[in-house]
Amino acid sequence: xxxTAIEIKDAILMALSSLRANxxxxxxxxxxxxxxxxxxxxxxxxxxxxxGAVVEEIESAGATTIIDIDRFPxxxxxxxxxxxxxxRPYLEAGEAEAIRDNCPSVDGxxxxxxxxxxxxxxxxxxxxxxxxxxxxxxxxxxxxxxxxSLSQGRFISQIxxxxxxxxxxxxxxxxxxxxxxxxxxxxxxxxxGDRFEVIGIFERIESNFGESYENxxxxxxxxxxxxxxxxxxxxxxxxxxxxxxxxxxxxEEIINALRIYRKVPFGKENNFALSTxxxxxxxxxxxxxxxxxxxxxxxxxxxxxxxxxxxxxMLVSVTExxxxxxxxxxIGANRLNILLQFLTEAMTLSGTGGVIGILFxxxxxxxxxxxxxxxxxxxxxxxxxxxxxxxxxGLVSGIYPAMKAARLDPIEALRYE
Numbered sequence: 001x002x003x004t005a006i007e008i009k010d011a012i013l014m015a016l017s018s019l020r021a022n023x024x025x026x027x028x029x030x031x032x033x034x035x036x037x038x039x040x041x042x043x044x045x046x047x048x049x050x051x052g053a054v055v056e057e058i059e060s061a062g063a064t065t066i067i068d069i070d071r072f073p074x075x076x077x078x079x080x081x082x083x084x085x086x087x088r089p090y091l092e093a094g095e096a097e098a099i100r101d102n103c104p105s106v107d108g109x110x111x112x113x114x115x116x117x118x119x120x121x122x123x124x125x126x127x128x129x130x131x132x133x134x135x136x137x138x139x140x141x142x143x144x145x146x147x148x149s150l151s152q153g154r155f156i157s158q159i160x161x162x163x164x165x166x167x168x169x170x171x172x173x174x175x176x177x178x179x180x181x182x183x184x185x186x187x188x189x190x191x192x193g194d195r196f197e198v199i200g201i202f203e204r205i206e207s208n209f210g211e212s213y214e215n216x217x218x219x220x221x222x223x224x225x226x227x228x229x230x231x232x233x234x235x236x237x238x239x240x241x242x243x244x245x246x247x248x249x250x251x252e253e254i255i256n257a258l259r260i261y262r263k264v265p266f267g268k269e270n271n272f273a274l275s276t277x278x279x280x281x282x283x284x285x286x287x288x289x290x291x292x293x294x295x296x297x298x299x300x301x302x303x304x305x306x307x308x309x310x311x312x313x314m315l316v317s318v319t320e321x322x323x324x325x326x327x328x329x330x331i332g333a334n335r336l337n338i339l340l341q342f343l344t345e346a347m348t349l350s351g352t353g354g355v356i357g358i359l360f361x362x363x364x365x366x367x368x369x370x371x372x373x374x375x376x377x378x379x380x381x382x383x384x385x386x387x388x389x390x391x392x393x394g395l396v397s398g399i400y401p402a403m404k405a406a407r408l409d410p411i412e413a414l415r416y417e
Contacts, residue, residue, distance in 0.1 A: 160221045
């Protein structure tokens with residue numbers, strides 16, 4: 001015969017009464033469960049907040065419509081390249097023109113060449129300097145492709161490209177470092193020693209991870225870049241699809257245009273690689289998968305400790321209440337009644353630890369996410385799972401003590417002092 005609702009209520013009340021009567025012992029007992037569940041909820045909230053912050057960063061960079069084109073896909077191990085891969089030709093500006101002219105689903109294309117001076121790129125104005133800047137040569141389409149804006153001035157034009165003009169657009173941090181309240185437009189700066197006229201300032205980009213590289217970026221016409229650095233061939237391309245729905249079509253058009261331009265024979269693999277920023281979401285998912293696995297392993301230790309604590313207190317409880325068990329059996333309680341009573345008490349103990357752990361984990365997640373500026377995210381899946389695991393720990397840990405109580409001989413139990 002199963003326990004009635006009244007008997008379950010009585011068992012829960014008895015368990016809570018035991019908690020109140022033995023505060024220190026009960027606190028130490030449920031501490032492991034609380035830490036285990038709290039760690040799961042807190043870490044899950046922090047990881048979800050981190051994921052949300054990274055996704056925001058990716059989407060703010062136009063990830064839904066940007067296609068990156070390079071010699072190799074992201075994550076390539078350059079130490080293990082095949083003979084064919086080592087001899088792949090670099091991308092050229094002509095390939096950007098082929099994409100622009102032959103890909104109707106592409107809304108813009110911008111070749112880019114990045115330069116890194118020994119010791120880092122430096123921008124100087126008078127006696128002031130801004131070190132460690134990102135230095136690129138690009139096309140006028142860069143703003144549209146990357147979905148960027150200017151706070152002042154203008155961007156590179158086709159006339160600048162034709163004239164190989166010594167003009168530059170700088171990030172806001174560079175402008176603040178060099179000009180201190182002066183209007184940077186039309187001022188002359190030196191980028192790694194070369195003189196440029198400032199024609200525009202990139203709009204400030206806010207980031208969840210400190211400063212965005214865009215705030216320390218200098219962009220010059222690609223034709224000017226090629227004049228200054230004629231030996232630098234490491235060109236990459238960025239294209240923008242007309243819409244997210246046309247991404248696949250745009251990528252197919254780009255592949256066809258580049259295979260024709262690069263004279264890739266039929267049946268041979270592409271000697272270039274296309275990727276979207278979605279790949280970074282996939283990489284993030286792979287990383288967080290292992291973080292979750294490590295989190296589960298670590299928190300399992302706390303739950304195991306909590307389970308041992310629950311088992312110990314229930315064994316002590318059985319010993320202390322031996323006479324009570326004898327009385328209950330004498331007035332008609334069967335083994336199943338006693339078994340379920342003690343299991344209910346064990347689950348109440350661990351469930352209490354689980355509730356406290358959930359509250360602790362939620363607060364921990366909110367505090368950490370707020371400190372780092374991550375989105376606040378509390379997963380109901382992990383909350384429900386955490387509570388279910390806590391109750392399950394009580395169930396498993398309470399089986400042996402409950403069975404011990406249920407097997408007590410009523411005559412011997414009544415004689416127990």
